[in-house]
Amino acid sequence: MQFDWTTFVLEIINFLVLVWLLARFFYRPVLRILDDRKSRMEAEMALARQTQQDAETLKQQYAAQLADWHQEQEKARQQLELALARQKEQGLQAIQHQISDEMAKMQAREAAQAASRTAQLQQQAQDAAFDMAAVLLQRLGSAPLTARIFQLFLEDLAGLSPEETSALRDAARAAPENTILRAEVAHALEPGQEAALAQALSALSGRSQTVACTMNPELIAGLRMAIGGYVLHANLADALDFFKHRNPHESS
Amino acid sequence: MSHDSAAITAVLWLGPLPLTETVLTTWGNMLALVVAAWLLVRHPALLPSRKQTLAESILVAIEQAIAEVVPENAVRPVLPFVATLWLFILCANLTGLIPGLHAPTRDLSATAALALLVFGSTHWYGIRTKGLRSYLKHYVEPSPILAPFHILSEITRTLALAIRLFGNIMSLEMAALLVLMIAGFLVPVPLLMLHVIEAVVQAYIFGTLALIYIAGAIEPDENATSTDSPEHPIKEKS
Numbered sequence: 001m002q003f004d005w006t007t008f009v010l011e012i013i014n015f016l017v018l019v020w021l022l023a024r025f026f027y028r029p030v031l032r033i034l035d036d037r038k039s040r041m042e043a044e045m046a047l048a049r050q051t052q053q054d055a056e057t058l059k060q061q062y063a064a065q066l067a068d069w070h071q072e073q074e075k076a077r078q079q080l081e082l083a084l085a086r087q088k089e090q091g092l093q094a095i096q097h098q099i100s101d102e103m104a105k106m107q108a109r110e111a112a113q114a115a116s117r118t119a120q121l122q123q124q125a126q127d128a129a130f131d132m133a134a135v136l137l138q139r140l141g142s143a144p145l146t147a148r149i150f151q152l153f154l155e156d157l158a159g160l161s162p163e164e165t166s167a168l169r170d171a172a173r174a175a176p177e178n179t180i181l182r183a184e185v186a187h188a189l190e191p192g193q194e195a196a197l198a199q200a201l202s203a204l205s206g207r208s209q210t211v212a213c214t215m216n217p218e219l220i221a222g223l224r225m226a227i228g229g230y231v232l233h234a235n236l237a238d239a240l241d242f243f244k245h246r247n248p249h250e251s252s
Numbered sequence: 253m254s255h256d257s258a259a260i261t262a263v264l265w266l267g268p269l270p271l272t273e274t275v276l277t278t279w280g281n282m283l284a285l286v287v288a289a290w291l292l293v294r295h296p297a298l299l300p301s302r303k304q305t306l307a308e309s310i311l312v313a314i315e316q317a318i319a320e321v322v323p324e325n326a327v328r329p330v331l332p333f334v335a336t337l338w339l340f341i342l343c344a345n346l347t348g349l350i351p352g353l354h355a356p357t358r359d360l361s362a363t364a365a366l367a368l369l370v371f372g373s374t375h376w377y378g379i380r381t382k383g384l385r386s387y388l389k390h391y392v393e394p395s396p397i398l399a400p401f402h403i404l405s406e407i408t409r410t411l412a413l414a415i416r417l418f419g420n421i422m423s424l425e426m427a428a429l430l431v432l433m434i435a436g437f438l439v440p441v442p443l444l445m446l447h448v449i450e451a452v453v454q455a456y457i458f459g460t461l462a463l464i465y466i467a468g469a470i471e472p473d474e475n476a477t478s479t480d481s482p483e484h485p486i487k488e489k490s
Binding site for chain 1: 269270271272274275278279282285286289290292293296297298300304307308311312315328331332333335336339340356359360361362365366369
């Protein structure tokens with residue numbers, strides 16, 4: 001074990017020089033690079049944290065906005081459901097009204113149809129009745145019956161009210177002088193009856209009248225004659241026709 | 253093996269100064285370290301190359317090791333000294349593996365110089381960090397009676413540093429030479445593998461002890477008086 005003072009001193013100097021050289025060419029450059037990198041990383045980390053914080057803020061804002069939207073959506077949905085329910089109720093009411101109206105119309109239509117049918121049936125029954133009566137009266141119609149009706153005609157003509165008499169007189173006078181009054185009869189009149197008719201008419205009109213009778217079997221029994229604008233019915237056919245076409249409600 | 257193989261003799265004379273093999277080998281180690289450092293960090297860039305990554309890894313590992321012992325604000329001031337200790341002693345220890353060369357650390361003059369530097373750096377960092385009065389105050393704490401023991405402790409731990417490194421490296425080389433002489437050419441190879449491990453371990457021990465001494469000087473408290481042991485609990489950083 002030797003100890004050399006020169007080596008000892010030189011080793012101290014050598015080591016100090018080595019410390020300086022390594023600090024100059026190794027430690028400082030590497031540490032500077034490490035520090036730069038660290039500072040850059042810290043800056044980037046700070047930026048990343050800031051970005052993350054911003055993102056968190058945006059996320060919270062978005063969540064709050066989303067919650068508001070959901071709330072508004074729920075509110076709108078409830079309003080829509082309410083409106084739909086109201087509209088549905090109104091629609092149902094309208095349909096019910098429409099149905100009740102349609103039912104009323106249908107009932108009215110059915111009633112009208114029933115009434116029409118009833119009236120038609122009544123008319124048919126009435127027509128059938130008058131046809132039957134006409135057939136019966138056709139069989140009953142005869143010259144004596146015509147003579148009897150003729151007698152009644154003369155009686156009725158004599159028993160007219162003053163107004164009716166005046167009206168017939170005016171109608172007879174409106175015709176020219178010597179106008180022949182036409183009369184239709186169902187059967188041939190008895191002798192003297194045509195003269196009696198002319199006489200009654202002359203008395204009614206206050207001037208001499210001539211009557212010409214023609215045969216019309218369709219009258220069944222009796223006669224029909226025209227004086228001016230008036231037609232005098234005194235026969236069974238016109239009587240039946242009158243009753244046939246008379247409004248049934250008028251009789252009631 | 254001759255008796256001269258263990259002797260430290262002057263190889264060259266620089267004027268009146270005798271240059272021993274230890275000094276020359278140290279210069280070679282210094283040159284190798286500086287050239288290697290220059291090659292590794294020739295073009296420093298934020299996006300590192302493989303060589304720069306290696307250099308950064310070495311330095312970051314050393315910085316983390318220092319940061320575990322000393323306060324955070326003292327890491328950078330302490331780093332050049334301690335890192336150079338680790339790198340130089342490792343390099344010097346491994347020099348003994350090169351045939352024809354001897355490790356500078358097998359010379360007591362070299363290890364004593366390193367130990368003296370550790371001794372001086374301890375006071376240097378302590379005074380720089382705390383001031384002269386405050387630093388010297390720890391010698392009389394907890395009692396002035398203990399001041400001689402403090403001083404004795406510092407001297408003995410410095411001697412222990414020097415002799416531990418010197419003894420281990422020299423004994424390794426001696427053992428390798430003895431085995432080579434007795435057993436033959438390839439038999440000392442396992443012993444050389446042990447030399448590699450021992451070189452790493454001794455460099456680590458020397459640098460770590462130096463770091464602990466410096467940390468004790470920077471933060472003197474009740475535990476700082478017994479920092480001679482590697483098992484000394486690491487104080488909490490401020």
